[in-house]
Amino acid sequence: HIEQRWGAKCFDGYGSLEFQPIAWECEEQAGGHMAEDFAYAEVLDPYTHEPVPDGAPGLLVLTHLDKRASPLVRWATGDVVVRDSTACPCGRTLARLPGGVVGRADDMLVVRGVNLFPSAVEQVVRATPGTCGEYLIVLDEDVTDPATGYLTGIKLRVEVTGDDRRVARELAHAVRAELTVRAVVETVPEGTLPRSTHKSKRVVRADRKVP
Incomplete structure (x- = not known):
């Protein structure tokens, strides 16, 4: 609705109070690029906590790679996402999250x-x-x-x-x-x-x- 009424492009920026940044959307709007140089991301089955393949929904678990103040290790976001590790048309090779946050694990x-x-x-x-x-x-x-x-x-x-x-x-x-x-x-x-x-x-x- 905002894009239609304002004639503007809307981009998804994904983060949280505890963990910044997580992902951001490029001009292709093909899913937020994961900040993989800043965070190690795992997408796990919410029940077994085993890794799920790309394209399957799972719980996003993050670990800080270079944060010195209060780093988080294997922090469960509670968000369900789908990861796509193929290169984006924009040329970036960071994994993407098509559709952003699919839902909350507890929802x-x-x-x-x-x-x-x-x-x-x-x-x-x-x-x-x-x-x-x-x-x-x-x-x-x-x-x-x-x-x-x-x-x-x-x-x-x-x-x-x-x-x-x-x-x-x-x-x-x-x-x-x-x-x-x-x-x-x-x-x-x-x-x-x-x-x-x-x-x-x-x-x-x-x-x-x-x-």
Whole structure:
């Protein structure tokens, strides 16, 4: 939206309070280049902590290489990324992170064996005509197996304009087709859902109050 409205290019700069810098995007916008001369990066399976191959999502773990004040060794960022070690069209040979941060390891949902991140849901929501881009993933009894407690799908509460039945139908179909999970879609008028001033909270569980 910023690029379209301002006529400006937007570039992703990735860092954290504890660890700076991590990656930055070049003019190709093909994923942030890792600061590999400053940090040693590992991409690991969040459960086994074994390395994952390039192209597979994993937990980013970083080690400072030249920091003298409070260096961090094998610091788990909590961020899930995908690494691409091929050379960028810009000529740089540093590994890249296509798509930036895919999600947070503690935000990952498991739906019938499928690992699902809110960021993937967001892409589908925003690509569906008639939605306003604001949504909540609601985890309640409608999408939970009462016997096991496991998720059988996701409930999406989405702000829409226009024909809400059509939007709900098309969004549910898109989630099934692109993310291979079932979606129960509830539509609400634009401006209904709460707005965040810092990091957006996209997942709400049944034991928490939902607007």
